[in-house]
Amino acid sequence: MTDLHHHGDRELAPGLVDLAVNVRAGTPPPWLRDVLRRALDDVAAYPDAGPARAAVAAAHGRDPAEVLLTAGAAEAFVLAARALRPRRAVVVHPSFTEPEAALRAAGHPVQRLLLEPPAHRLGPVPVDADLVVLGNPTNPTSVLHPAAEVAALARPGRVLLVDEAFADTVPGEPGSLAARHDLPGLLVVRSLTKTWGLAGLRVGYALGPPELVAALAAAQPHWPLSTPALAAAAACTTPAARAEADAAARELAEHRAALLAALPPGLVVGEPRSSFVLLRVPGGARVRAALRQRGWAVRRGDTFPGLDADHLRVAVRDPGTSRAFAADLAAILGAEIPGPLPTTTSLPAAVPEEHR
Numbered sequence: 001m002t003d004l005h006h007h008g009d010r011e012l013a014p015g016l017v018d019l020a021v022n023v024r025a026g027t028p029p030p031w032l033r034d035v036l037r038r039a040l041d042d043v044a045a046y047p048d049a050g051p052a053r054a055a056v057a058a059a060h061g062r063d064p065a066e067v068l069l070t071a072g073a074a075e076a077f078v079l080a081a082r083a084l085r086p087r088r089a090v091v092v093h094p095s096f097t098e099p100e101a102a103l104r105a106a107g108h109p110v111q112r113l114l115l116e117p118p119a120h121r122l123g124p125v126p127v128d129a130d131l132v133v134l135g136n137p138t139n140p141t142s143v144l145h146p147a148a149e150v151a152a153l154a155r156p157g158r159v160l161l162v163d164e165a166f167a168d169t170v171p172g173e174p175g176s177l178a179a180r181h182d183l184p185g186l187l188v189v190r191s192l193t194k195t196w197g198l199a200g201l202r203v204g205y206a207l208g209p210p211e212l213v214a215a216l217a218a219a220q221p222h223w224p225l226s227t228p229a230l231a232a233a234a235a236c237t238t239p240a241a242r243a244e245a246d247a248a249a250r251e252l253a254e255h256r257a258a259l260l261a262a263l264p265p266g267l268v269v270g271e272p273r274s275s276f277v278l279l280r281v282p283g284g285a286r287v288r289a290a291l292r293q294r295g296w297a298v299r300r301g302d303t304f305p306g307l308d309a310d311h312l313r314v315a316v317r318d319p320g321t322s323r324a325f326a327a328d329l330a331a332i333l334g335a336e337i338p339g340p341l342p343t344t345t346s347l348p349a350a351v352p353e354e355h356r
């Protein structure tokens, strides 16, 4: 049975370069650290969620009644699992596993809908599914489903939970449904963890119809977010912060292109659009171990439903780091490094069987 609670942080160890966790490098930025430090001056008082809720609502063109602040996206999944009574819950995979884990922990049967590699395009969803969960862009495939295809899954009598934890890693957020208050039952879940480097603070939010937001809120303890977390939510959703996130997303696209250009050919699965890429590497478990010996931590793929040990997820870092990683990976595989010389499209025959 897949360990639905396995996450990239378990791959880390002192001395390893972190390509396993998709938090943006160099974050939180200094101005955000200042916001957090200043928030400490106010922690004697109970937290006031009002300003943060208003800021999030304004950022997405929503009413504050359509906003639920949560202790990370992870809390939103648990609240949805506790508040809803789905008769047929369908989770689209391969995908982040916490939504399914939360549904199972709440006692709901879960049906997995496995998308076909390598494109992992959205397929038809059972018409009687009254809860559909998917990520966009999706961890770990890095696939970005077109917004219209995701929106088409919404219908009366169904909750459509879209995990948009990585939406702001795509310039202009073309796949996001965060502003769509016209779609019935749409619950968009967002996170400040990745772009802003706040994994340890626990801050995210859900956007949806007021009655759905109220139902989730009823399952939440009082004062669920600390004063520093609320300060971060307000600060990271200002127009200036969102512009900064968009600039980071544009730089990320360049860095991703550098990683893709450096990698040995034939390994990348699908068309990556987010801050990580999914690789299919023959002998994946052995390759992952060899990468660790050379100082690299990558995310194993076999804990994601639909993937196996030959799948490795690699975070996009600066081009220098990516090139060094790609060179080590190529050396491990015995493949040629792409460059001005002609390149191979598959592993050369000289690679021993156990490394293929």
Ligand SMILES: Cc1ncc(COP(=O)(O)O)c(C=O)c1O
Pocket (backbone or CB within 6 Å): 007, 071, 072, 073, 074, 075, 096, 135, 138, 139, 163, 165, 166, 190, 191, 192, 193, 199, 203, 204
């Ligand atoms: C796709 C996806 N959604 C949600 C989360 C959890 O985000 P948060 O830290 O806001 O709980 C993660 C964390 O890895 C993730 O990869």
